[in-house]
Amino acid sequence: QKEVEQNSGPLSVPEGAIASLNCTYSDRGSQSFFWYRQYSGKSPELIMFIYSNGDKEDGRFTAQLNKASQYVSLLIRDSQPSDSATYLCAVNRYNFNKFYFGSGTKLNVKP
Amino acid sequence: DAGVIQSPRHEVTEMGQEVTLRCKPISGHDYLFWYRQTMMRGLELLIYFNNNVPIDDSGMPEDRFSAKMPNASFSTLKIQPSEPRDSAVYFCASSPDRGGGELFFGEGSRLTVL
Numbered sequence: 001q002k003e004v005e006q007n008s009g010p011l012s013v014p015e016g017a018i019a020s021l022n023c024t025y026s027d028r029g030s031q032s033f034f035w036y037r038q039y040s041g042k043s044p045e046l047i048m049f050i051y052s053n054g055d056k057e058d059g060r061f062t063a064q065l066n067k068a069s070q071y072v073s074l075l076i077r078d079s080q081p082s083d084s085a086t087y088l089c090a091v092n093r094y095n096f097n098k099f100y101f102g103s104g105t106k107l108n109v110k111p
Numbered sequence: 112d113a114g115v116i117q118s119p120r121h122e123v124t125e126m127g128q129e130v131t132l133r134c135k136p137i138s139g140h141d142y143l144f145w146y147r148q149t150m151m152r153g154l155e156l157l158i159y160f161n162n163n164v165p166i167d168d169s170g171m172p173e174d175r176f177s178a179k180m181p182n183a184s185f186s187t188l189k190i191q192p193s194e195p196r197d198s199a200v201y202f203c204a205s206s207p208d209r210g211g212g213e214l215f216f217g218e219g220s221r222l223t224v225l
Contacts (some may be wrong), residue, residue, distance in 0.1 A: 032212075034213070034214075043202060043217060043218050043219050044202075044214075046213050046214070048161050050203060082119040088154065097161070097206070098159065099206075099214055100156070101146075
């Protein structure tokens with residue numbers, strides 16, 4: 001079983017819609033959760049992080065964490081074509097500080 | 112700050128040759144990570160350092176791979192001898208703290224082994 005699982009997609013949404021990206025993780029000791037965006041040919045860049053159960057909002061992005069279900073999600077409201085990229089979920093455990101990444105979900109936002 | 116700096120950006124070599132990838136982390140970051148990314152396997156952690164000391168190299172695929180961090184501002188990842196299956200993008204990343212902080216990635220080194 002992989003440490004972090006994501007649906008590879010592609011996920012296609014029309015411009016202006018809500019895109020919902022999901023991730024599950026296997027290590028219950030995981031304490032930090034991250035969403036990175038990676039454009040084709042570029043390096044990953046941090047979109048959001050979340051440490052506590054519940055929702056965390058930052059502009060058009062909302063991260064949701066449910067530790068009991070070992071589930072993390074990212075919602076992108078008012079999706080734009082510029083949001084088209086691969087979204088990587090990552091988890092970390094403080095005492096090991098090893099970041100595990102999912103394989104990523106490719107998002108296509110159609111104009 | 113200039114960010115994490117990697118070189119070379121692109122490397123094309125022939126099977127059996129030695130490859131050395133270089134990384135300069137962000138000043139003040141205590142952690143340095145080497146990742147490999149392929150379409151098939153995604154981002155894989157190869158090795159990471161804390162204060163120049165290798166902490167976990169369990170992701171290094173074989174003895175052909177080695178990594179060093181002689182000082183806080185420089186790290187190398189060496190492949191000797193290289194094989195076509197080593198073709199990938201190799202990312203270096205650094206992190207400022209132990210508490211699950213953000214990873215800052217370099218632009219990557221795209222390696223092609225013919």
